[in-house]
Amino acid sequence: MSGVENRLRGLSALVTGGAKGIGAGIVQRLAAEGARVVIFDIDRAAAEALGEARGGSTEAAVVDLTDQAAVAGEIARLGPFDIAVNNAGVDQHAFFTKTTPEDWTRLLAINLLSVFAVTHAVLPGMQAAGFGRIVNIGSEAGRVGSKGGSVYSAAKGGVIAFTKSIAIENARFGITANNVLPGPIDTPLLRAAVEKGGDSLMKAMEGATLLGRLGTPEEVAAAVAFLASREAGFVTGETLGVSGGMGISAG
Template structure:
């Protein structure tokens, strides 16, 4: 086995980050670029992705992750990749009986099917070189449930199960697959939820954590950098909560 890179370094490794233009994705991009990775930011918002790419020395690619054909094309154009971060996500805060089949299709396409599509596109090249790091951003909602987020929770639960299966299938290739389950993180998605539900929603989120505060995107990015690094080479099939102790009780 080759000597591991120094702690916190990804020298020259190619990383693909979906939904990387803002929020947790942008923090991961900055973290990986700072660790000397060569990062491709894939996002539907090409302007925001390009601005970030110019800031950190990355590449930007416009991508609708719900389009599996487009995913294959972008990965083929910019790959192969050593590190895949499936971060793109979308939520809709509504009770299940107030949602429609069209809502389910969108939520499952972005939060679950995109993970399948990006992984399917990136895996063969990883298998060929017998190395890879797959990091899937799920949610504590997958493990605890979420009032007003039933379909989102179901999709993110699927991500955890998929991660474990990919870890089992690909260990023989030297590929690890892990998930990160953030709790309430200060992101545009959370801000939308707070704008809709008000201070009551914000208090409920912070009260559900042991630390009594929101997390920052950079705290999730630190976990992603660790799982992408050589220091995490013996970790696979795991789900790491970055949630301030959410769900453990007071």
């Protein structure tokens, strides 16, 4: 990270789902580059442990992202924010005919509606400041679909379209909005899935990328940090795959 340690100094960042996995990688990277970072997560222990490990530059708040009033209240209490990273998400592997309306509601609430809630709450402060960076963590599934992940894919596709619309509406305020789409990333959640699915699942995920390997949370975080920085001031409405070429491979 030579040369970028202070790139985000003086900026305040919110990262949802920031306690573990990709989110934790993003939190650590933004804090290392000088930002004050607030973690929103329902896992109190993990969020507070990460906050303590990072020292005074990182705070943790336990927030149910499906509760719009709670999200707005915590953002009003802890903000305003210069950077908002909507990272929280959940998947459910099942063919669509095996899912229920309750499943649809839960997946859409966490993967899409929480993005609405956070963005709605942070935008007024960004507009008043004349500066803002919104980075939404989607998935290549939102671009190419996912066998056994139809509702998740629909939600992530919605995030892509929503982000572009927010970019269009807020450019006049100096606010940018971009998507980062991870492919298969080496996280504890993925490793747990591999333990159930076996080596064939791992080989399938690696084979879905042009580079033939899993990505790391740090590689996703590097892309997020750039888009969150002042250096990315002329980048908005874009969708960046951090997926080892998965989007091309799937095509």
